[in-house]
Amino acid sequence: MNSDLVNLILTGTKETLYMVFLSSIIAFLLGIPIGILLVVSDKGGIFPLLKVNKIVGFIINVIRSMPEMILIIILLPLAKLIVGTTLGANAAIVSISIGSAPFIARIIENSLKEVEFGKIEAAEAMGATTFEIIKKVLLPEALPSIVRGATIAIIGIIGFTAIAGAIGAGGLGSLAIRFGYQRFRTDVLIGTVIVLVTIVQVIQLIGDSSARLINKKRFKFD
Template structure:
């Protein structure tokens, strides 16, 4: 493997990190509040609004059920409207965020459901408002599960970013397809796979460490 390929792999890795971390952060900013909304507006929630819950739920499920490679192509007009192009690392952030935010929302909703109902009732008996219960009870108690869910979502984004590379999204996926597959360079392909495996392991280990930190009372 020559120096040019090594440099290309380094550039591709940086692009992949930008795509994964950038979309993970933006997806969390959207997905976590969305998950809270789904939980509190559900039947038996703090602020049950079944119509709102149903509408948001349908949108979330529709996006989640769409294969990412199809979603990537389907929202080309929106991507072009936002960033002015449909190829490259920046353009790929749009479908990555749209794809991962509903996934995070459902994981957050699941974590919130596991919070002991007795804690919520105790807070209500002391006169806490709904917003105080959400910010002081629900989210803190569910934080380990939320962090674990976000970690899972970010790991999933590594695979999404590789798929995006297959159609001009940049990153290691693009290098693996263009050089490893199209130019019959298996050493490049396996190097890309190895880098992605190590990257996923680092993300998972860091996420597990964060879960342990927020679990300490």
């Protein structure tokens, strides 16, 4: 492997990890509260707000129904407003974060709905507030499922960055398109695929191990 190829892949990897890291943090900061809101405000929830639930659910479904490439393009004006440009990793982070947040919200919603309703009723009978139920019952009980869902979401964000690379975001996706495809550099294409597969495998391993560890600790103290 020559130094030119190594430098290209190292640069692309750094840009991809940068986008994935920041996009994941922002997307989870947006998606977790929305997911909790969907569960709490649903019919039969601990604080039903059906109109709010339907409006939020509709917005999420609209965003999720858009193809990733189109969503990135639609959000470019917002990216320019926030970071001052439509090109580069920072601009892509805006689009990827907003595009991933609804998916994460649904993951959180599904995970929280797996919690046994009897445990929620027991907490309500003991006089727990809505916030206490969320903090001490819903989130701890759903944590293994949330971790597994978060792993899937982060892997999805990696794919999102690859798509964003097609419109100037940088990273391994851009590298594969500009050098691997357009310049017929098979070595670059193979190198980017190997790195992406490795990153995904590492994240999946960490996610699975974390979920198992949380499950073991929870069963130990139950």
